[in-house]
């Protein structure tokens with residue numbers, strides 16, 4: 001299908017540039033011709049000589065080369081192709097494309113072209129989820145730029161999430177899809193399963209503490225965040241038990257769901273789940289319950305004072321799971337729902353409850369965290385505090401699941417040295 005097609009490949013400066021060489025090899029195997037534009041930063045990762053050898057063509061880098069301009073002007077270069085591919089498309093080049101800059105040969109060619117452009121982003125997960133990159137990608141999409149990837153996975157910088165450049169075969173498939181009307185639309189590649197063989201326990205939603213048979217104490221948790229975490233861990237291959245209070249969100253696929261009402265029932269269900277590798281307590285457990293719930297409906301008597309509700313503390317499930325011992329999960333992750341001094345209070349809560357990580361979130365009504373679609377969290381561990389940008393709850397879940405997978409599957413420095 002690619003026989004005789006002319007691809008202009010822009011190689012920008014990212015660690016994924018090494019994959020561009022395999023991309024050229026595959027394209028040539030499909031009998032496409034490839035010509036490269038190499039940015040100054042790209043040349044720090046791959047040499048013009050290797051690209052020239054692979055493409056069997058000249059490599060273009062210099063905007064002001066008299067020879068290049070006389071042989072093949074930059075406008076002609078931008079048009080003398082069936083498709084322009086930017087791989088790796090770094091945050092920098094995407095930003096310059098979105099801004100309409102033409103400050104080097106690569107961006108000039110991209111601005112001058114009348115041909116379709118496919119970008120294969122590659123960057124650190126924070127850079128990919130940064131509001132500036134999100135806005136740039138949206139702008140480029142609206143202008144008709146096509147994207148392939150990025151994929152989720154472990155990155156060169158040892159973080160997990162979206163940002164890894166698509167594999168060369170995926171980029172070739174995207175190119176085929178773009179150059180052929182008949183090919184079906186691209187499918188997302190399957191996720192890696194770094195949590196295969198690991199067991200996870202997740203708590204989610206509110207608890208309900210009976211006052212009497214018809215009334216209860218509870219809170220506004222919808223279960224969206226906890227359920228998304230259970231789903232994300234399952235997608236990464238973990239065997240997941242989700243212990244959930246009463247919620248209206250659907251059960252995540254591929255997860256064992258245990259439905260409970262009260263904190264006592266939640267604790268029992270968590271202990272019954274057996275030994276797990278990771279426990280994530282995202283549930284909003286009521287801190288107090290009735291010392292003795294009324295056996296029948298409390299009656300409102302004319303002229304009588306309202307009943308005094310005598311409360312007693314609920315068991316602390318997170319603290320119980322964090323207790324040292326053979327049954328303790330390798331990693332215990334709590335959440336901290338705060339309305340003020342979010343990080344400081346969460347740091348104190350992590351120590352007091354004995355968990356390894358705590359995910360702090362501001363649940364002040366103005367944030368819309370309870371019940372909403374998005375969350376702004378800080379991941380706190382013994383190593384310090386990571387401030388995450390505001391993300392959808394699904395994205396928070398996938399990033400947290402990825403961090404958990406990395407923690408559980410990567411050798412610790414001491415083990416690595418052995």
Ligand code: PMT
Pocket residue numbers: 203205220221222223224225226263281282283284285286287314315316317318319333334335336337338349361363369370371372393
């Ligand atoms: O469900 P959503 O609408 O999507 O909202 C998500 C959320 C705001 C509920 C979630 O992100 C969150 O913050 N969950 C924790 C809520 C909470 O109870 O926070 P806390 O600071 O009161 O408790 C700290 C930790 O101790 C939590 O991990 C909690 O699960 C745990 N805990 C608390 C009390 C208790 N008796 N047992 C517990 O295990």
